[in-house]
Amino acid sequence: MINVVMQVGTEKTPKRSHVPLFMDYADAKQRQALALLFAPQVMGRPHFNTPDVTAARLQALRKAYAQTMKDSKFLAEAKQVGIEVNAISGQEVEKLLRGIYETDPAIVKMLQDAMPKKG
Numbered sequence: 740m741i742n743v744v745m746q747v748g749t750e751k752t753p754k755r756s757h758v759p760l761f762m763d764y765a766d767a768k769q770r771q772a773l774a775l776l777f778a779p780q781v782m783g784r785p786h787f788n789t790p791d792v793t794a795a796r797l798q799a800l801r802k803a804y805a806q807t808m809k810d811s812k813f814l815a816e817a818k819q820v821g822i823e824v825n826a827i828s829g830q831e832v833e834k835l836l837r838g839i840y841e842t843d844p845a846i847v848k849m850l851q852d853a854m855p856k857k858g
Contacts, residue, residue, distance in 0.1 A: 749777050771846045778839055783825070785832045801829040 808826040
C-alpha cells in the first residue's frame with residue numbers, strides 16, 4: 740500500500756482529492772513560480788499550428804481533438820495500454836501560454852536563481 744502525502748502540480752487529482760496540494764502551502768510569489776514551473780506538466784504534449792491558421796480550421800481541429808479525448812473506443816484503448824488521458828482544451832493551453840509570457844520577470848529570475856548551474 741502506498742500512502743500519498745502530497746500532490747505536486749497546479750490542481751488536485753480527482754481520485755486523491757483528500758491529499759493536500761503542494762501549491763496550497765505556497766505564498767503568492769511561490770504560487771506564480773510553481774505555476775510557471777509546472778506549466779509543461781499541465782500542457783502535457785500540446786499540438787500547435789501556424790499563427791496564420793484560419794479561425795474555422797482552428798475551431799474544427801479543436802472540436803475533433805475534444806471529441807477524440809471523449810471517444811469511448813479511444814479511451815478504452817488508452818486504458819488497455821496503461822495510458823491515463825487527462826486532456827486539456829486548446830483554449831486552456833492558449834490561456835496557459837499567455838500566462839507564461841505574462842509572468843513577472845522577477846518570478847522568472849527567482850526560478851532561474853533556484854536552478855542548478857551547468858558547469
